[in-house]
Amino acid sequence: xxxxxxxxxxxxxxxxxxxxxxxxxxxxxxxxxxxxxxxxxxxxxxxxxxxxxxxxxxxxxxxxxxxxxxxxxxxxxxxxxxxxxxxxxxxxxxxxxxxxxxxxxxxxxxxxxxxxxxxxxxxxxxxxxxxxxxxxxxxxxxxxxxxxxxxxxxxxxxxxxxxxxxxxxxxxxxxxxxxxxxxxxxxxxxxxxxxxxxxxxxxxxxxxxxxxxxxxxxxxxxxxxxxxxxxxxxxxxxxxxxxxxxxxxxxxxxxxxxxxxxxxxxxxxxxxxxxxxxxxxxxxxxxxxxxxxxxxxxxxxxxxxxxxxxxxxxxxxxxxxxxxxxxxxxxxxxxxxxxxxxxxxxxxx
Amino acid sequence: xxxxxxxxxxxxxxxxxxxxxxxxxxxxxxxxxxxxxxxxxxxxxxxxxxxxxxxxxxxxxxxxxxxxxxxxxxxxxxxxxxxxxxxxxxxxxxxxxxxxxxxxxxxxxxxxxxxxxxxxxxxxxxxxxxxxxxxxxxxxxxxxxxxxxxxxxxxxxxxxxxxxxxxxxxxxxxxxxxxxxxxxxxxxxxxxxxxxxxxxxxxxxxxxxxxxxxxxxxxxxxxxxxxxxxxxxxxxxxxxxxxxxxxxxxxxxxxxxxxxxxx
Numbered sequence: 001x002x003x004x005x006x007x008x009x010x011x012x013x014x015x016x017x018x019x020x021x022x023x024x025x026x027x028x029x030x031x032x033x034x035x036x037x038x039x040x041x042x043x044x045x046x047x048x049x050x051x052x053x054x055x056x057x058x059x060x061x062x063x064x065x066x067x068x069x070x071x072x073x074x075x076x077x078x079x080x081x082x083x084x085x086x087x088x089x090x091x092x093x094x095x096x097x098x099x100x101x102x103x104x105x106x107x108x109x110x111x112x113x114x115x116x117x118x119x120x121x122x123x124x125x126x127x128x129x130x131x132x133x134x135x136x137x138x139x140x141x142x143x144x145x146x147x148x149x150x151x152x153x154x155x156x157x158x159x160x161x162x163x164x165x166x167x168x169x170x171x172x173x174x175x176x177x178x179x180x181x182x183x184x185x186x187x188x189x190x191x192x193x194x195x196x197x198x199x200x201x202x203x204x205x206x207x208x209x210x211x212x213x214x215x216x217x218x219x220x221x222x223x224x225x226x227x228x229x230x231x232x233x234x235x236x237x238x239x240x241x242x243x244x245x246x247x248x249x250x251x252x253x254x255x256x257x258x259x260x261x262x263x264x265x266x267x268x269x270x271x272x273x274x275x276x277x278x279x280x281x282x283x284x285x286x287x288x289x290x291x292x293x294x295x296x297x298x299x300x301x302x303x304x305x306x307x308x309x310x311x312x313x314x315x316x317x318x319x320x321x322x323x324x325x326x327x328x329x330x331x332x333x334x335x336x337x338x339x340x341x342x343x344x345x346x347x348x349x
Numbered sequence: 350x351x352x353x354x355x356x357x358x359x360x361x362x363x364x365x366x367x368x369x370x371x372x373x374x375x376x377x378x379x380x381x382x383x384x385x386x387x388x389x390x391x392x393x394x395x396x397x398x399x400x401x402x403x404x405x406x407x408x409x410x411x412x413x414x415x416x417x418x419x420x421x422x423x424x425x426x427x428x429x430x431x432x433x434x435x436x437x438x439x440x441x442x443x444x445x446x447x448x449x450x451x452x453x454x455x456x457x458x459x460x461x462x463x464x465x466x467x468x469x470x471x472x473x474x475x476x477x478x479x480x481x482x483x484x485x486x487x488x489x490x491x492x493x494x495x496x497x498x499x500x501x502x503x504x505x506x507x508x509x510x511x512x513x514x515x516x517x518x519x520x521x522x523x524x525x526x527x528x529x530x531x532x533x534x535x536x537x538x539x540x541x542x543x544x545x546x547x548x549x550x551x552x553x554x555x556x557x558x559x560x561x562x563x564x565x566x567x568x569x570x571x572x573x574x575x576x577x578x579x580x581x582x583x584x585x586x587x588x589x590x591x592x593x594x595x596x597x598x599x600x601x602x603x604x605x606x607x608x609x610x611x612x
Contacts, residue, residue: 037480039382045481162611164602174598192495194479196389197382201477201484203493208461210486210493212475212592231594316495318508322598323460323532332609339611 034243034280039197041215042243044278047316048191048286048308050184051117053128055098056306058183058260060127060135068135069124079122086118099186115187120311128183131291131303138300140266147255148266160335164328170262173207173322175232178249178274179290179304180263181209190316191308193278200238200245207321213238213247225251230270232257245278259292269296284310378520378554381478386520386554389478391585391592394469394562397424399456401538402578403432411451421537427469429577433540439571446539454537458605459597461492461509463533464526464548465564465578473585475592476552483515483522488595496524504528507544522552542568558584 035043064070070078081097088095094113095101127135140148161167170176181204182191192203202211211233216222218239225235235251254270257263272294279287291303378386397405404426410419435443446453456462462470472489483496496515504512504527512528531544551563560582567575603610 037382045479164606164610172598172602174596192481194477194481194484194495196477196479199477201479201486203484203495208491208493210484210491212477212486214591225591229593232596233594315505317506318461318510320461320509323455323458323509328606329609332606336609336611 032282037195041195041197042240042245042280043195044193044200044245044280044286045195046193046310047314048193049117049189049311049314050182050191050288050306050308051189051311052119052121052285052309053123053125053184053306054117054119054189056123056125056128056184058128058304059137060129064126064135066133066135068126068130070126075122075124082119082122085116086120089113089116089118117184117187117189120309123306125306128304128306129302130305132300137266138298138302141295141297141299144266144269144297151267160338161331162335164332167328167331168262168264169257170207170264172328173325175207175209175257176204176263177252177257177259177268178211178233178276179259179292180257180261181206182288182290182308183261183304184306185261188319190314192316200247202247203316205316206319208319209233211236211249213245215239215245221248227251230254234274241277243279247274247276247278249274249276254296259294259297266297268292268294271296281307376554376556383478383480385478385517386522387478388476388483388522388552388554388560391473391475391590392560392582393473393585394471394580395583396427396469396580397422398427398469398578398580399466399471399536400424402426402428402536402540403538405538427578427580429579434573434576436571436573439541443539443541446534446541448539450537450539452604454539455532455534456537457601459490459601461490461533462487463509463529464494464511464513465550465566466533466535467492467494467510468550468562468564468582469580472595473590473592486592488592490595490597496522501525507531509533511546511548518551520553522550524548524550524552526550541571542566543570545570552582555581558586560584 037043037045085095085097088097092114100113129135129137132138155166158166164172170180188206190205194201194203198215200213200215202213203209213236214222215238218241221237221239224237230251230253232253234249236247236249238245238247240246250273252268252270252272254272255267257267258265259268260266272292275291275293277289281287285307287305288308289303289305291301292298293301381387381389400421401424405421405424407423408421410421412419451457456470467474467485467487467489470487470489472487474485474487477484477486482498484493485496486493492510494510494513496513498515501514502512507528507530509530509532511526513524513526515522515524517523526548529542529544529546531542531546534541545568547567549565553561555561561579562582563577563579565575565577566572
């Protein structure tokens with residue numbers, strides 16, 4: 001599956017568009033006890049997906065105010081649309097919903113419905129952001145606002161991408177970052193968790209990322225890498241708080257990847273610190289919470305919550321993104337061909 | 350009867366006290382959580398197999414601009430019997446690959462390395478033994494593969510890193526790899542295989558800090574018979590050893606797309 005220039009933007013849009021299917025994990029019932037590994041740690045292992053939050057808006061639509069959950073009426077409406085999407089995708093027909101409704105009549109659609117995921121359980125969440133309580137990003141710092149405005153202005157002036165650097169870090173198949181790898185998008189939302197004594201491994205299908213998290217006693221964490229050593233996926237350190245895996249990640253490369261789905265959106269700084277919490281809430285779900293601390297970019301910390309759930313039969317495949325990135329050559333060579341044509345035949349005014 | 354267990358214990362203690370060289374193959378690897386030999390840790394090859402699996406003299410590299418940096422060190426081959434048994438037509442392909450290695454080696458393009466190459470690239474990799482399978486995470490290009498230790502599965506699609514089915518033969522981890530896409534090379538010398546490639550790898554821990562690695566390579570459309578490579582892998586013993594990140598796409602974009610950049 002190739003992330004076409006357009007497709008990447010669309011996948012990200014899709015994830016933040018309102019009016020699609022929503023889902024949320026059910027709280028544990030009765031006397032359910034979380035499973036343990038043979039060596040006594042809480043067991044989070046399995047292949048999980050964020051598909052049940054497919055389409056949940058990242059930021060909360062204003063009409064919901066500070067309300068975190070849908071009313072029964074709103075829920076029924078969302079469940080109906082979700083059902084339409086699920087049944088169409090399963091039947092292999094183009095759903096009259098979500099992305100396809102938005103792009104009706106477009107000549108070249110990069111995706112037919114075969115590629116798309118859908119929710120198994122409709123969510124009641126009104127947004128993925130739960131803190132601050134209005135469900136919106138806190139205001140950007142002045143520095144971040146200036147940088148973002150400058151980047152948007154530059155991209156508007158540019159008629160076509162001049163180089164690969166004008167395309168997103170995901171379109172270039174470099175990475176989607178940590179949060180960008182977890183947030184639900186159109187497809188490829190699989191997260192594979194493996195454990196061994198002293199380690200938790202978190203793998204994402206896209207873009208074949210592996211995070212190896214050493215588990216330390218909470219009072220004796222081993223130090224992070226020095227600040228001079230930075231990576232796209234950061235330097236994770238984990239510990240258990242009861243049944244919750246807490247992962248603190250620092251040492252990010254700043255200014256290149258964004259904090260949104262697929263690593264798009266507002267670019268985070270090298271000072272970002274992520275605190276993620278993974279809590280098994282039932283046989284088929286883990287509640288995932290992440291708090292973003294990035295004082296260079298945001299004027300306050302903020303947090304996202306959504307479940308990752310088990311889907312029977314879901315497998316992690318090899319996502320050879322860069323190896324199959326024909327889109328990049330096509331986009332750039334197409335842009336140069338258009339420029340050559342314009343030069344040969346100047347547009348009539 | 351107490352005598353036999355005691356005699357056995359004394360024997361075991363004596364054996365454990367002997368240097369492993371006197372015991373031959375008797376090194377008893379510590380156990381992982383599942384009871385099998387513990388192969389976990391960060392490992393790296395320390396040889397020049399990624400330059401050329403066969404014996405090779407020191408030579409200039411493909412880029413004169415980098416001077417002696419990037420030139421090829423001499424190295425002793427890791428192929429049993431010395432030479433890779435190519436079919437005549439395949440040998441011609443290998444020569445063409447070598448001639449075009451600066452632009453065509455998948456490593457230059459930051460493509461996934463495939464198997465067996467991933468194991469002897471000049472980057473560390475980590476083995477994690479989990480109840481869900483044995484993970485090989487490579488620093489180079491964030492490549493990885495999860496070896497299925499359950500009922501063997503058939504490849505569902507062709508891939509760079511293959512479909513990996515593993516099992517234990519005593520303390521040796523055997524990984525049977527098929528389902529390749531035929532695009533990976535074995536080294537910077539242009540050694541290659543097709544999508545018919547079948548690799549059987551064997552990982553045996555020979556002492557605390559070494560794994561013995563062997564791979565039997567079979568591809569009837571490229572080679573006249575199966576052949577074998579073998580080499581030790583070394584543990585990264587630094588106290589603070591951890592897998593870092595080598596996301597190399599950015600380092601290959603000028604090579605791959607430079608011709609399409611706006612002049």
